[in-house]
Amino acid sequence: MQGRIHLARHAEGLHNLRNDPTIPNAPLSERGFDFAEGLGHRFIREYSNSVGAIISSPLRRAIQTSLTAFHRILDSTQYPKNSGSGVNNGVMLALDANLQEIADLPSNNGSTPNDLIIEFPELKSEIEKLHEDWHVKTGHRSPLPQSLRQRKAEILQRLQKTLSDLQNEPMGDDIVVVTHQGVIALLAPTANIPVGHWQTFRLVRENGLLSLE
Template identity: 30%
Template sequence: MPPTLILVRHAQALHNVNKDYDIPDPDLSVLGLQQLEALRKSLMENSLAQNAGLIITSPMRRTIQTALGSVDWLMDKGIKLEADANWQENSAKPCDTGTPAPLLGAEFPSVDLSSLDPIYPDKTTPAGARYSYTKKAILNRSQTALKRLYDRPEKVIIVVSHSGFLRLGVSGCCFFNADYRIFDFSERNSPEDAYKLAQRQETEEKGGGLGWSLKKEVMLGSDLPDEMPEIDA
């Protein structure tokens, strides 16, 4: 049986404060660090989260910091925190472009980077095309991300990612900073079926585990560009 997924958006980061998207791989803001208290408390009290057997994080600084500040209690029990480039944010703006793995490893030694795609954080060259900011690439990447989790042996997996990728690539749901939603995999009738998620009623009706998120849903892939936008020099 496929695992249940607890999908978490990172807490507020510096680029969220004044919409300054030119900050490279930003850290969490002061408010973001405060938001982690509510997120951590809610997850600690959630019976599903208590049984998580794996934590996946986008390799970006704000998601790693969110994971370390909210599920550290699981890591203390020996649950692995693993970085996966498939869960990084959509665009190629500085704020959505990550830090090279050697620097990440030195700063966050408790994060398992052993299976991180060596091409990370490239999104703009032909070698990094699978991470490019296009509708096709993002939808394909979301399928790869979900496929990797579908056959995992853990009953519950926590994933810390980003609003754009979670909303437009994975779930169609809105995520406020530091909020989370709980999903099960929809039944697949053939190997050709796409990997889809069905949200549990407890977070759907409330607007997220903390009740901070908009309840509206969007179509996967909507508002994503068909071609990679040019980046200003």
């Protein structure tokens, strides 16, 4: 049987705390970092050796959640030197622009790849894989799918490919997906995942279509 999909919602963002969607590319609040650390402790108790891939939205609060929550799983090369975080030969954090929040608000609009590299230099190799306009949500410059249906299909196709790739790897075969409420509603409409929590699914194919259940 293929691995599971752990759909995680980022921890509390500053825009959540202040109820202010005008904060550009909103980071985690101070309490949000604590929530992310708690997420990691709870998660690792249940799935300590099962994760083979972690894929995150490139928005700041999702990256911060991933690095804070999963430092017991992620590879040490993706942490600042001498931080004491990460593990040798751990899982590499991957970024996927399709996982960014859907609504076109300042808090949901990402940074350019160059700005992300300045903020997260240890993720440079992953950030460089992003389209230079990954953060542009609408208009002719946007590289995002033209419909939410297509976006959902692309996310699920990537998850299917990742699950297939993990079957040939010696590590775990579960995938953690760190994303936002809008994307969670797109992928799993009946899910109710608070900030800093996750829910576990299986990827299934019915009548030729992929879905989470």
